[in-house]
């Protein structure tokens with residue numbers, strides 16, 4: 001009797017360990033985990049890392065990292081406001097502390113603010129205590145500016161370990177937001193290249209990465225926004241996008257005759273996971 005119970009308990013622990021392990025990508029490849037556990041609904045915790053989201057409808061989340069910047073971020077806010085688009089700003093804490101007014105304006109205009117660490121280090125290589133300080137200082141600076149705490153973390157370079165994700169989620173309540181569209185705008189390839197890359201890679205449910213600290217990125221945005229809108233995409237905040245997540249339907253046998261509207265082959269999260277690079 002006791003022995004049998006012991007075996008059963010062991011089996012359950014083993015099962016949970018397998019599930020937990022299979023859901024967590026390593027720090028090297030932050031993008032591997034899909035938004036929803038695929039077909040098998042399991043009694044485990046819901047996912048906390050997102051590269052893209054499966055949604056019905058052509059919704060996307062435009063995200064801008066590393067700001068706010070004194071001149072470029074307000075310019076970007078103007079461009080977004082003129083088109084009624086919403087974005088998410090993953091701010092560096094020390095910039096947020098310098099420009100609380102810009103954060104306030106962003107929130108007033110319907111955008112979201114997320115935590116991108118205090119000084120942009122590689123969190124995956126740091127001690128828990130150092131990571132905690134980076135996140136807490138930024139969390140405090142955001143709260144001081146906008147009166148509420150962020151619920152999203154984007155680790156610099158997409159670098160974070162599975163273990164860190166867990167304790168950070170427990171302690172701060174953050175979802176970890178990576179991306180599935182990366183135009184590498186920080187390399188400053190020229191505005192038209194940034195626009196072309198974003199348009200090529202974006203599909204329904206995409207989380208698009210860009211940086212509001214590079215002038216050419218901001219220059220690229222009017223055309224990028226206009227062409228995304230022309231394709232039917234609507235940008236909302238990351239939290240709004242997460243709230244719209246729908247289960248990934250089981251793969252039907254391909255029926256070539258029935259293409260759906262604009263927001264297509266989005267079901268699978270990024271074919272090629274974003275690899276953390278030396279993004280500034």
Ligand SMILES: [Zn+2]
Pocket residue numbers: 065066116120156157279280
């Ligand atoms: Zn960054």
